[in-house]
Amino acid sequence: MSGIETRAIVEINQAANKFKSSNVLRTSDKxxxxxxxLGLSLTLLSSPTYILEIHGTDEKEAKEAMADVYKKHRLVVEIN
Incomplete structure (x- = not known):
C-alpha cells in the first residue's frame, strides 16, 4: 500500500467519524x-467503483465533506 492510499483511507475515515450520520460504502459485492x-482499507484497495449512502441528522454536511475528501484523492464515488 502506498502512502497516498494510506492517507486517503485515513482521511476518509476521519471525515466520516466527524458526523453522526451513517456512512455506508457499497461496491458490487460489499x-x-x-x-x-479496516473494512474501508480492504474495500478501497479492491474495488474501482463506489456508491456512498449517507443518512442521518447531519447528512447534508456529511455528503459535502465526504464528496470533497473522495475528490481530493481522485476516487470516483456516487453519493446518495
Missing amino acids: NLDVKSI
Missing part, C-alpha cells in the same frame, strides 16, 4: 461502514 478503517 457493504461496509466507512467509520471502520
